[in-house]
Amino acid sequence: MSIHKKSKHEIGIMRQAGNIVALVHAAMKEAVKEGVTTQELDELAVKIIKENKADPTFLGYHGFPATICASVNEQVVHGFPSKDVILKNGDIISIDVGATYKGFVGDSAWTYPVGEISEDKKMLLKATEEALYAGLEYMKNGERLESVAGAIEDVANKYKLGIVRQYGGHGVGREMHEDPFVFNYRTQNKLILERGMVIAIEPMLNLGCDDVEVLEDGWTVVTKDKKASGHFEHTVHVTDDGPDILTKLL
Numbered sequence: 107m108s109i110h111k112k113s114k115h116e117i118g119i120m121r122q123a124g125n126i127v128a129l130v131h132a133a134m135k136e137a138v139k140e141g142v143t144t145q146e147l148d149e150l151a152v153k154i155i156k157e158n159k160a161d162p163t164f165l166g167y168h169g170f171p172a173t174i175c176a177s178v179n180e181q182v183v184h185g186f187p188s189k190d191v192i193l194k195n196g197d198i199i200s201i202d203v204g205a206t207y208k209g210f211v212g213d214s215a216w217t218y219p220v221g222e223i224s225e226d227k228k229m230l231l232k233a234t235e236e237a238l239y240a241g242l243e244y245m246k247n248g249e250r251l252e253s254v255a256g257a258i259e260d261v262a263n264k265y266k267l268g269i270v271r272q273y274g275g276h277g278v279g280r281e282m283h284e285d286p287f288v289f290n291y292r293t294q295n296k297l298i299l300e301r302g303m304v305i306a307i308e309p310m311l312n313l314g315c316d317d318v319e320v321l322e323d324g325w326t327v328v329t330k331d332k333k334a335s336g337h338f339e340h341t342v343h344v345t346d347d348g349p350d351i352l353t354k355l356l
């Protein structure tokens with residue numbers, strides 16, 4: 107495992123990349139509504155990223171065909187935007203997006219409600235967001251990465267939610283996926299966090315079981331029991347004082 111710690115200068119660039127990702131999410135929050143297609147959301151994301159002189163990180167990544175991952179309801183991650191996916195009242199949609207600016211990546215996902223959603227789905231979104239911030243509390247110089255994972259696991263257990271096991275957080279830098287990998291549950295990881303590390307923390311929690319499978323398109327991950335899944339992610343810089351969230355508006 108090799109972890110690339112970032113210089114102050116590099117963090118400055120990553121903050122710009124993160125701001126662009128946050129601009130996309132601010133637009134998504136407004137644009138997500140009944141009747142909108144996930145293709146339209148993708149086009150909006152492309153426009154914002156290009157306007158800010160950045161490149162869509164996901165487009166072409168291992169052959170991924172789009173700028174955002176748009177994952178509706180039981181889709182966990184890596185859903186393809188499509189003109190045939192029209193959002194309906196009561197859906198939830200996780201939008202994951204990356205922007206590369208001056209060679210550095212920002213990566214953030216958020217799950218949005220479409221119109222009026224069920225109480226279960228409300229709880230799922232609240233709990234998954236809570237799990238993200240509970241994990242971020244430990245993104246501090248000298249803390250253990252295991253404490254981040256454990257905090258996420260504890261929130262999932264509190265709400266009796268499934269935890270996706272096969273996917274998780276990761277280092278971010280010039281590459282979207284760098285070391286270390288971050289499970290969303292305890293694994294006896296011994297890694298100590300150090301200032302200058304930049305890591306995306308991204309709990310994926312399910313209303314039902316932990317198990318997921320990949321659809322025939324080779325990308326779209328869905329829950330095996332077809333119950334809804336939530337996904338929240340920030341790219342975060344570890345400092346002496348705690349988490350420095352890079353994927354937020356400047």
Ligand code: MG
Pocket residue numbers: 202203213214215339
């Ligand atoms: Mg992401």
Ligand code: MG
Pocket residue numbers: 213214275276306308339
């Ligand atoms: Mg990520």
